Amino acid sequence: MDLLEEKVGGVTVVAVKGRIDSTTAPALGERLTASLAAPKVHVVLDLSRLEYISSAGFRILLLAAKRADETGSRFVLCGVSGKVRQLFDLGGFLDLFTIVGSREEGIAAAQ
Amino acid sequence: MSAIDITIVNRGSELARVADLLDRLGAEHHLAPEVLADMQVALDEVVTNITEYAYTDNAEHKIHICFRVLDNVLEAVIEDDGAPFNPLAIPGPDISKPLRERRVGGVGIHFVRSLMDEVAYDRAGERNRLVLRKRFKT
Numbered sequence: 362m363d364l365l366e367e368k369v370g371g372v373t374v375v376a377v378k379g380r381i382d383s384t385t386a387p388a389l390g391e392r393l394t395a396s397l398a399a400p401k402v403h404v405v406l407d408l409s410r411l412e413y414i415s416s417a418g419f420r421i422l423l424l425a426a427k428r429a430d431e432t433g434s435r436f437v438l439c440g441v442s443g444k445v446r447q448l449f450d451l452g453g454f455l456d457l458f459t460i461v462g463s464r465e466e467g468i469a470a471a472q
Numbered sequence: 473m474s475a476i477d478i479t480i481v482n483r484g485s486e487l488a489r490v491a492d493l494l495d496r497l498g499a500e501h502h503l504a505p506e507v508l509a510d511m512q513v514a515l516d517e518v519v520t521n522i523t524e525y526a527y528t529d530n531a532e533h534k535i536h537i538c539f540r541v542l543d544n545v546l547e548a549v550i551e552d553d554g555a556p557f558n559p560l561a562i563p564g565p566d567i568s569k570p571l572r573e574r575r576v577g578g579v580g581i582h583f584v585r586s587l588m589d590e591v592a593y594d595r596a597g598e599r600n601r602l603v604l605r606k607r608f609k610t
Contacts, residue, residue: 382516384488413509415516416580444509451586452579 364392372471374464376407381418389418393425400432403471407464409440414448426458435459439467474501477538482523482552490515490537494548501541507608510587511546514604517580518550518559526554526600545589548604557600558593559584 362385363378373396381389396404406422408414414422422438429436437459441449449455461470478493480486491512498508519535527533533553540547559581585591590605 380491380512382487382491382512383484383520384491412505413513415513415520416583417516417520419579444506448513448583451583 362388364389366392366396369468370472372403372405372468374405374407374468376410376464378410380412381414381421383415383417386415386417386421390421390424393421394428397425397428397432397434397436401434402432403435403437404429405437405439405464405467405471407440407467408438408445409442409464411440411445413444416452419452419454422454422458435471437461437467437471439464475538475540477536479534479536480519482527482533482535482554484520484523486523486535487516487519490519494539497539497541498546503541503546504608507546507606511548511604511606514584514587514606515548515550517584518602518604521557521559521580522550522552522554522600526552526557528555544607544610546606546608550600550602550604552600553598554600556595558595559602560591560593 362380365376365378367374375392375396377389379385393404396402426436439461440463441460459470461467476493476497478490480489494508494512494515522535536551538549562578562581564578564582584604588604589607590603592603594601
């Protein structure tokens, strides 16, 4: 898994490439914890180049969403398609996150 | 038919070796990315469950995994000497609960059962034996 972080205006965009499984989930968790450390921040997680995600990864995403909720931050997912979307659907996770189509929409939604 | 096996110990860090081996097998047999992804997710869930919950001692235990590619089936057989655990006997997760009340715990097993075409469990002596099968088109 590779993580690429960018600042677009006041929004932090973290793009994930590869896989989120029990091996890689901790590194994603550290990154998201850092990105969501301050209150009222805006974070977009771009999953368009994610191959798959296991429950270890969903645990990290749920923690990040909960953290954002508690600190008045925005945590938005984009690029959730194909196999990854199927896994979100199977786990009943689609309704638990703010999910938009493109990275641009994500940045707009996070602001 | 081709078979390949790997023995790992009950540490989370061992999972990367299993994923690499499955990737190699998939490349060799030109398996579709979706088929491989489903098996990778299922294995991640199963092996994580074993390393996290199957052992109450601090000793090192061996987990044995055998992959086979049959005519139109990718199969993984996972054997461990941990506490008896039949993932087929676990109820599915309540996916209607709101975010804050959700537990991701049951989702892993739900993934295994949903993504695989066949899951079989038996306890043979002191060992759990779980068979995962994923069908694919040739």
